[in-house]
Amino acid sequence: MDERAALRLLEGTLSDAGDDAAVIDGHVLTTDMLHETTDFPDGTTRYTAGWRSVGASLSDVAAMGANAVASVAVYAAPEFDPDDLESFVAGASDVCESVGARYVGGDLDTFEEFTASTTVLGETDDPVLRSGAKPGDALCVTGTLGRSGAALRLFEAGEIERANELFRFEPRVAAGRALAPFATAMMDSSDGLARSVHQLAEASECGFELDGESIPVAESVREVATDADDERDLSLFFGEDFELVFTVPKATVEDAREASPTPISVVGSVTEDGIQLDDEALPDRGYTHGE
Amino acid sequence: MDERAALRLLEGTLSDAGDDAAVIDGHVLTTDMLHETTDFPDGTTRYTAGWRSVGASLSDVAAMGANAVASVAVYAAPEFDPDDLESFVAGASDVCESVGARYVGGDLDTFEEFTASTTVLGETDDPVLRSGAKPGDALCVTGTLGRSGAALRLFEAGEIERANELFRFEPRVAAGRALAPFATAMMDSSDGLARSVHQLAEASECGFELDGESIPVAESVREVATDADDERDLSLFFGEDFELVFTVPKATVEDAREASPTPISVVGSVTEDGIQLDDEALPDRGYTHGE
Incomplete structure (x- = not known):
């Protein structure tokens, strides 16, 4: 198992x-x-x-x-x-x-x-679970993605100091608190955006439609990625970034953005079922510890 | 280190x-x-x-x-x-x-x-620390000692069911709650009575005088011990019993005994300094994980 x-x-x-x-x-x-x-x-x-x-x-x-x-x-x-x-x-x-x-x-x-x-x-008296996403909600993430994947490349390349710096992420506690009144579902991206979205879909019994262009790729990923596919792999699948992945009703996106101390990006929306990125199925693939 | x-x-x-x-x-x-x-x-x-x-x-x-x-x-x-x-x-x-x-x-x-x-x-609003023992206080323990040491012998002897049973100790949460109003210092006996007493002495800046006869040896220890020295080793030094070791003012011993759902034994008293068992120095020796 x-x-x-x-x-x-x-x-x-x-x-x-x-x-x-x-x-x-x-x-x-x-x-x-x-x-x-x-x-x-x-x-x-x-x-x-x-x-x-x-x-x-x-x-x-x-x-x-x-x-x-x-x-x-x-x-x-x-x-x-x-x-x-x-x-x-x-x-x-x-x-x-x-x-x-x-x-x-x-x-x-x-x-x-x-x-x-x-x-x-x-x-908290009012925890945000993974299970409240509703079709029509916006799918959002805090910060940028791919930082830990980039750090791993830098460790391999011997750029130890910079790699350590990237590895010390800022936990999104303040953002989580600020977003809690708006978020219908939330989790962190520790297994990567792709897997997080699959987990939210399972818990909320919904689907997602993601827009590849709007995914906030970390600057450090652009520095280390060998090509566009690699960049996509690091930012979508690698994970370990510990950003927040959450859904909010579309009408409250701007309020949520204003409330959050960390910039947020709208990367897609909640649908009835199916998980698609730019109209293609998004695989349920990510980083699994110890594999 | x-x-x-x-x-x-x-x-x-x-x-x-x-x-x-x-x-x-x-x-x-x-x-x-x-x-x-x-x-x-x-x-x-x-x-x-x-x-x-x-x-x-x-x-x-x-x-x-x-x-x-x-x-x-x-x-x-x-x-x-x-x-x-x-x-x-x-x-x-x-x-x-x-x-x-x-x-x-x-x-x-x-x-x-x-x-x-x-x-x-x-x-808890009023935690009992290791640091409040006062000379003149009684030194007490809950339950009996040596059960885990005995279990280990039974595992070695292939008496697996009985060994598992002894290994599943009852955490003394109810006793700890009941004793809290009386106890001046408290810890658990996870490293053995001898080491626990040394740790209490260090934290409370006091000494202890223990009476060997009054140490409550588990029945299971008597079953497995090869001789009196072995019995003493299992009950004093082996540890992993998770009983409470605590001090109370002598005047409140009977009230504490009445309050505790687990039987307690007075095994000695707090002194100014030195740690003695039956007038001999009690070594600071116990079970250390991973050794």
Whole structure:
């Protein structure tokens, strides 16, 4: 059984599972695990690893339209180098501070591979789920896409400092809060725009029509892409960008744009069924951890 | 740098770290990671693994005297067998239910070794820290000690069913809540009574005098121990029992005993300094994960 089939199985078992974060009595709780071999390319600093792993969980809280309160993490490694550990904690603390949350510690674990397991606690009385998109709504994304894919190319090319910088994304907590009153459905783009749209379609029982021209491709993607197909792959399928993918009634797009501290782009609209990009079927393909 | 030195380093960096769980605005947050090779002996069922890993985090919340609200976990494994996964979730859900909390899901991760990373959210306006023990207070523990050490022997001996049963401990959330108004300091015995006492002494800047005769040794330890020294090792040093170790003013011992749904034993008292068992120095030795 692959990871997605297993997730579907769990959704059937656990009434609160299946969205970016679990919701319980006004609390939002989310957890992720990242590993050196699959998630941190050679050259990723421990500061970036701390930022990015806690950031991934903050992004899940953002995707619920919730406020981020606090984070804890387990830092697992074969040995505990004081500089590495302090760098990780500094990255974790700084990304929390950037969204008004607090990194409050966690646990250490001796383990053969550097692994970070992160948890973020958020709060909201009115979570935005994946399931509320309605035909006619506009499909939007925050920021630009493809930044993490570009970073990976730069790691491979040895441009380590710039790659680390791109890897330290800004979790969209403030945007998520600002967009929550408008959004009918929301999630983050951690598996790529294409897969996110498929997941929203499944949860909302709707379709989508995307306009390729309007997809906001990161400048860094244009720098590294070999051709137009490659650019499209990095921005549509690679994922790990942690932007918000959401739907709003068309009449409120301008209000949502004004409310959001992060620029938003309208990239398509909600339909009854089918998922199309420029009138062609958009494959349900993306980045799956550990593959 | 070993795990304990690293933890001390972090305590200096993070103002909220250093207790069984982090405390933020009435919330209590704690996280742990357990691995197949170091934490789940051959024969441990996935149901037991789910119970035990979430239970370990519930125990941290109990040790703060907090109410347990909800839990999430990352289930990481090389492949996702539906039966394994459902068993894990059932164990995680059941241990939550046993303490009035809810298991609300989490994440899956493809990883070479079965690993569970768990988080529990709790609530309290008045957390019990490790730092409030005062000379003259009584040193107490809930339940009995050595059960996990005994379970390990039974796993080795192939008595798998009984070993699994012993491995599924009852997190002392209700006892922690009941004892909170009395306790001056509290933690759980996850590293063994000896190490717990050393940690309480460090946090409270005090000493302890323990009475060997009064230490409540689990019946299962008497079944498996080879001799008196072995019995002492299993009950004092092995740890992983997740009982509460706490101090209360001597005058309130009987009130605390009456309030607690779990039997408590007075095993010694708080002194100015030094840590002694039956007038001999008690070594700071215990079970360290991954060693």
